[in-house]
Amino acid sequence: MSTSGKTAYHHGDLRAALLSAAMEMLEGGEPFSLRAVARRAGVSPTAPYRHFKDRDALESALAAEGFRDLLDGLGGGRGLPASLPDLAEFAVAYVAFALRRPALFRVMFGKPCDGADDERVKAADALHQLLADALDRVFPDADAEALASAGWGLAHGLACLYLDGKLRAASDEEVAGRVRGAFLALVSVGA
Amino acid sequence: MSTSGKTAYHHGDLRAALLSAAMEMLEGGEPFSLRAVARRAGVSPTAPYRHFKDRDALESALAAEGFRDLLDGLGGGRGLPASLPDLAEFAVAYVAFALRRPALFRVMFGKPCDGADDERVKAADALHQLLADALDRVFPDADAEALASAGWGLAHGLACLYLDGKLRAASDEEVAGRVRGAFLALVSVGA
DNA sequence: TGTACATCAGTGAACGCGCGTTCACTGATGTAC
């Protein structure tokens, strides 16, 4: 189980190992529980309590990691969007993230943020801020706050609806096309 | 427990009683389970199996009822929207529904529709259709399909984000105002 | 450099819990004659 030369007993970095085990389970569609995560990490059911206060703390850490990944996926490489089509790609990337990692997405958004978890709240706020910056850049004259909420809402809503099968599409490419189309249709309808 | 003159043994309409007990529990924020619903209906844990194949079937019936209620709330009284401000009120009503009945909303949208449950799928599709009709009425020249998805996505996304505390507002009125503002900001940004 | 000891990160047995579901059952209902 230990990849380095560490003995089995003292794991080395169990916290990280638990998080990545949990992440793998989420991505594999396996049901997620403290015990199952411990099992997968090859460690006794109670070992995680050395690193996480309780089950919720693990889940929150996972969610925070998810937010950071999403943020990277949106901002990283691409840079801030400078045009309307760029913004549409933001929405496309957001939805693609949700479909690629559905269980993680549900953990991130499925329940109210625990106010006590700073890391998680911060990560979510950073996401909001990124969207606000992006929209402000493309539409400097508009109400940035309202627009950022709307943009986030649109991307997030489409993500949820596709994720839950309320909207259907045959392939990931078709989803992307439809998201792009929906975004552009709504933005240009007032013109 | 039986409000009519029926004996306790033969309940009369246990199916309906179970559904309304379940609905009350959802609205009261109580955790939802087959056993708990039976308990609340004053009936043995196994009685529900006379009326529902399993736990999922109960949940699906609940979701279908939720969709019908939401549809009523949007269409009922108000009539089809005929203008942009009317559409904004649609979004406001949608979000208000989610905030008023959060647990029900989660049951409706929290997991992929079971394709086998016709009633539920039909109810969800009817909602989509209503939105498409509404948008088509206000914007007859636009791509109705794309616009309907966008409109639904926007309303749904805002609902989820407020529900999960990712967007915050001090009161229901403030939520309504922000939803209205977000909708109008996005629609008019291209102008 | 070697040793004593405190600290730290695991173990493993045990707890109580509520859940979904099965089973054989029984009491109430309604229908055929």
Next chain:
DNA sequence: TGTACATCAGTGAACGCGCGTTCACTGATGTAC
């Protein structure tokens, strides 16, 4: 109108399950002298 009987809608005991969490513990690590 009265009775026999099939059907239907409940009961209640029991099952196995996995969960989160606690507890006292022990083996490994690193530090002070």
